[in-house]
Amino acid sequence: MIEQAEVSLKDTFFAFEKTALINQQKVLQAFRDEKVALRHFAPTTGYGYGDEGREKLDALFARVFKAEAAVVGPQIVSGTHAIALALRAVCLLKPHMRLVSGSGKPYDTIEETIGIAGNSPFALSKQGVSYDQIELTQSGLAIEAISRAMEKADVLFLQRSRGYAWRKSLHLEEIEECITAVKKVNPRAIVCIDNCYGEFTQSIEPIEIGADVIAGSLIKNPGGGIAPSGGYISGKKPYINAAEDCLTCPGIGREVGSYAAVYTPFFQGIYMAPHVVCQALKGAALFAKVFELSGLKTMPGSNDNRDDIIQAVELGSREGLLTLCKSIQSCSPVDSFLQPEPWDMPGYQHQVVMAAGTFTQGSSIELSADGPVKEPYIAYIQGGLTYEHCKIAAMEVIKSLLEQKIICL
Numbered sequence: 001m002i003e004q005a006e007v008s009l010k011d012t013f014f015a016f017e018k019t020a021l022i023n024q025q026k027v028l029q030a031f032r033d034e035k036v037a038l039r040h041f042a043p044t045t046g047y048g049y050g051d052e053g054r055e056k057l058d059a060l061f062a063r064v065f066k067a068e069a070a071v072v073g074p075q076i077v078s079g080t081h082a083i084a085l086a087l088r089a090v091c092l093l094k095p096h097m098r099l100v101s102g103s104g105k106p107y108d109t110i111e112e113t114i115g116i117a118g119n120s121p122f123a124l125s126k127q128g129v130s131y132d133q134i135e136l137t138q139s140g141l142a143i144e145a146i147s148r149a150m151e152k153a154d155v156l157f158l159q160r161s162r163g164y165a166w167r168k169s170l171h172l173e174e175i176e177e178c179i180t181a182v183k184k185v186n187p188r189a190i191v192c193i194d195n196c197y198g199e200f201t202q203s204i205e206p207i208e209i210g211a212d213v214i215a216g217s218l219i220k221n222p223g224g225g226i227a228p229s230g231g232y233i234s235g236k237k238p239y240i241n242a243a244e245d246c247l248t249c250p251g252i253g254r255e256v257g258s259y260a261a262v263y264t265p266f267f268q269g270i271y272m273a274p275h276v277v278c279q280a281l282k283g284a285a286l287f288a289k290v291f292e293l294s295g296l297k298t299m300p301g302s303n304d305n306r307d308d309i310i311q312a313v314e315l316g317s318r319e320g321l322l323t324l325c326k327s328i329q330s331c332s333p334v335d336s337f338l339q340p341e342p343w344d345m346p347g348y349q350h351q352v353v354m355a356a357g358t359f360t361q362g363s364s365i366e367l368s369a370d371g372p373v374k375e376p377y378i379a380y381i382q383g384g385l386t387y388e389h390c391k392i393a394a395m396e397v398i399k400s401l402l403e404q405k406i407i408c409l
């Protein structure tokens with residue numbers, strides 16, 4: 001069955017490999033242009049004044065993403081933190097700004113930052129930012145409705161990846177069309193993109209099609225499975241400067257910040273990222289194909305274009321979801337002997353089950369699977385540092401779904 005799937009995915013795999021080559025070339029060129037040297041990996045302590053590693057990593061990411069500036073590294077604790085910083089940086093530039101999400105409800109963990117969940121006095125809504133949300137349609141972004149809303153709004157937020165939703169990821173062409181339409185009616189509009197899971201899935205990134213700020217996590221695509229933690233924001237200089245003030249404080253910005261371990265894994269991570277993302281994309285397409293051959297509903301389909309590394313599959317039952325997650329966990333290199341259990345994860349509005357037998361805690365560029373424990377019991381599978389691991393996992397998952405009679409062939 002796996003062999004049959006691989007044969008039918010030949011052209012799809014070839015396209016992923018082509019993208020990886022373009023991205024590897026781009027990343028390598030950025031290293032050369034920035035003259036990255038061994039001394040940039042050295043640790044620092046205390047204030048970290050003149051920390052060359054921190055400065056070089058920021059400059060490298062800016063170059064890779066074709067942005068004016070970037071803030072990258074372990075001082076940003078996660079993707080959520082990066083996105084929250086980006087949103088605060090652009091939404092609090094002046095009083096009473098208006099924020100519009102053009103891709104429907106944002107990722108769960110962003111809700112409390114905006115103020116549509118929770119009750120923090122530091123939510124944007126409590127700081128005088130108004131919020132509106134335009135739902136996605138069957139075909140994607142409702143560009144006309146978004147443009148109309150943006151006539152009177154200041155910031156447009158778009159989430160590129162499907163996240164935990166049964167929806168399509170946004171293709172860059174569609175995002176570009178939307179940005180062009182919005183900037184036509186409101187040239188001062190600031191476009192901010194949640195780029196999580198999207199990095200290196202295509203040969204260009206959102207800044208190149210007109211986005212002003214992008215943000216994401218280093219324990220996903222751009223960390224290449226090697227960065228131990230962290231996030232990044234990159235984009236136009238004034239917004240990055242504002243993000244630096246939000247990250248530390250006004251007057252200090254990015255002048256301070258040390259890291260007592262070596263910076264090597266952050267540099268090596270982005271260097272590896274184009275290849276690792278390609279491995280994950282091939283793994284995702286393989287999972288899609290074997291699920292389709294088993295009669296399950298998948299999103300995206302096995303031969304669809306991919307703008308993120310996530311493969312969603314509808315299991316239809318709690319037992320199916322748990323079986324899949326247990327199977328992914330049991331063939332992981334780390335913690336293979338543990339059984340994932342549903343839990344109330346901070347930042348999420350319902351119970352979530354997660355399989356992550358990863359070297360880095362919660363890293364989802366490593367092969368992992370998770371899903372909210374609610375109907376119709378959809379599992380989201382992502383990552384895979386090597387395609388071979390994905391292939392072995394696909395075999396094991398199908399075997400356990402068969403044994404549990406979740407599927408029959």
Ligand SMILES: *Cc1c(COP(=O)(O)O)cnc(C)c1O
Nearest residue numbers: 078079080107161163194196217
């Ligand atoms: C993972 C993710 C986030 C949050 O990142 P964390 O590192 O988990 O905080 C936000 N948006 C999307 C689309 C994501 O996939």
